[in-house]
Amino acid sequence: MVVIFFFRIAVLVLDTRYVVINDPSPDHLALHTALTTRLHNTSRFANSSEYRKDVDRVLRDELGVMYVGLPRFHETFFGRVADLTTASEAVFKKCMEGGEPLFSNGWSGWPKDANQDDVLSWFAELSEKLATLAEDYKSIPTHRRRPLAQPNKPIQGSTAERKLDAGKDSRCHWSQILVPGELKSNPAADTAAKAWLDLGTYAREVLAAQDIRRFVLGFTICGSFMRIWEFDRLGGLASERFDINEDGLRFVSTVLGFLWMNEEELGFDPTFTAANGQRFIEIERNGSKERLIIDEVMQRARCVAGRATTCWKAHREGQPQIPLVIKDSWQYPERGEEGALLREVTSKGVINIARHYYHETVQIYGTDDDVRNVRGGLDVTSATNYRPERSAPPSSTMASVSRKGRSSSVAAGKKRSSSQAGAPLPHSKRSCSTSQASGNLSNRVHRRVILRDYGTPIYKASSRTSLLAALDGCIEGHESLRKAGILHRDISINNLLINEDVNNPSWPSLLIDLDLAIKEQREGVSGAKGRLARGHSWQSGRF
Structure with missing residues (x-):
């Protein structure tokens, strides 16, 4: 296995806006079980000692079907790069000129046996040459990025060691990786069980270490066959494969595209801005614009x-004494919005529940x-490995959860809610749910909720007395929420918070996270009032 990455050189990383996620506190480690029989996603490995085989097994389930061979893939992601087509054609023309051309019925210097180390050296050298040839066609300097691989050394920043059997002497952190790539000498390794899954593993590390990364582009080269990949919150997609020794122009365009893409084209969130050593977002609230300064990353699902x-x-600019929490997540569009529910809860004066800000x-x-x-x-039905049966929606007999409660059945063809994916009742907090285990054609929407209460998990209480007082406050919050007609349904040690900071104006203790909350129906199918509907609302608790 050979892995290649395009990354920022260290001196420039200091000027970027990306925050490296610190590993969780040791006392948090003991509170979670690494693997359970109900484990469906790799986020549950975040606070455990990770083992590669276990991560691979669960990641395979998490990614589901990885669709490959999609037409228009290159145009979709590389067509956004300014001047790329013109420059690539000019550079490739130069590659075919001279007494010793770089390309003539294939690339000069290409290792005939596709030996790992030889391919790596060839790739790195050719990338540098292509970047140099392209300098006349692009004002943006390409020396900021270069290929990297580390022989038998783990990339910094992963909970599990990722030993990469590749490359030249260099050290970097996952937060610096822009484009991961997987090289294998055998063309037959271009399969889901080999190169594809390996690249998915690296995409996971990149997404975890870069807190505003929305998606990751990457590539695989198996023998001389190359694919371009995109990993997002539904899984992985890939282009048609092409032989780099036959389609030299596409190879040039791919390498230059990775070197020239701006941050948004590489998958970073453009709603975050960096200036004067700070990161911030801007919102429009109550008819006026507000700038919210980012203090730190609290959580990033792996x-x-x-x-x-x-x-x-x-915090709001100029008001550092009032803490805010910004929560981003990728939700199924048919799910009710947590933000709207929080706004309603706040307007009703519910106590000890994180209050809505925006x-x-x-x-x-x-x-x-x-x-x-x-x-x-891009349409996954055009993928070469697409099968209609993989995309069939779940049976209509499966229940669907909405903000109004659960019903025993849904109309034929309606997809199950994400809160029920893979289980009749929720076993754990689905910060990463099994998005394509059934192969359903789906979508996820990027939602943002801002709260004006902040605390720490209840298990970090300074004393038993404080712990009991905080627990009492959380129970009061749950009762207040029920009186407002809403059932929380996701009580856990991470959703019960304590505030022992005398300078923090938040509740002394509070419940957070209404992702799975629903409005209770007080009148059942039989018409009987004062009890839950026959949809059987449930309460989940995890300790």
Whole structure:
């Protein structure tokens, strides 16, 4: 296995806006079980000692079907890069000129046996030559990025060691990786069980370490066959494969595209801005614009496909004494919005529940940010490995959850809610759910909720007395929420918070996370009032 990455050189990383996620606290490790029989996503490995074989097994389930051979893939992601087509044609023409051309019935210096180390050296040298040849056609310097691989050394920043059998002497962190690539000498390794899954593993690490990364582009080269990949919150997609020694122009365009793509084209969230050593977002609230300064990353789910919840501690510019929490997640569009429910709860005066400050569907240049837009309208039904039976919706007899409660059946063809995917009752918090285990054609929408209460998990209480007092406050919050007609349904040690900071104006203790909450129906099918409907609302608790 040979792995190649395009990355930023270290001196420039200091000027970027990306925050490296620190590993969780040791005392948190003991509170989670690494693997259970109900484990469906890799986010559950975040606070455990990871084992490669276990991560691979669960990641395979998380990613589901990885669709390959999609036409228009290159145009969709590389067509956005300014001047790329013209420059690639000119550079490739130069590659075929001279007494010793770089390309003549194949690339000069290509290792005939596709030996790993030889291919790596060839790739690195050719990438540098292509970048140099392209300097006349692009004002943006390409020396900021270069290929990297590390022989038998783990990339920094992963909970599990990722030993990469490749490359030249260099050290970097996953937060610096822009484009992961997987090289294998055998063309037959171009399969889901080999090169594809390996690349998915690296995409997971990149997404986990870069808190505003929305998607990751990458590539595989098996023998001389290359594919371009895109990993997002629904899984992985790939282009048609092509032989780099036969389609030299496409290879040039791919390498230059990776070198020239701007941050948004590489998958970073453009709603985050960096200036004067700070990161911030801007929102329009109550008719005026507000700038929210990012203080730190609180949580980043370690997964590819799923809700991928990320939380930041923040404050309004000029008001550092009032903490805010920004929560981003990728939700199924048919799910009710947590932000709207929180706004209702706050307006009703519910106590000891995180209070609403703002919510929105994230907009990218005036368009809802969702996976379908990220994919540029690519249709998985055009994939070479697409099978209609993989995309059939679940049986209509399966229940569907809505904000109004659960019903025993749904109309034929309606997809199950994400809160029920893979299980009749929720076993765990689905920060990353099994998005394509059944192969259903789906979408996820990028939603943002901002809260004006902040605390720490209840198990971090300074004393038993404080712990009991906080637990009592959380129970009061749950009761207050029930009186407002809403059932939380996701009580866990991470959703019960304590506030022991005398300078923090938040509740002394509070419940958070209404992702799975529903409105109770007080009148059942039989017409009997004062009890839950026959849809059987349930309460989930995890300790």
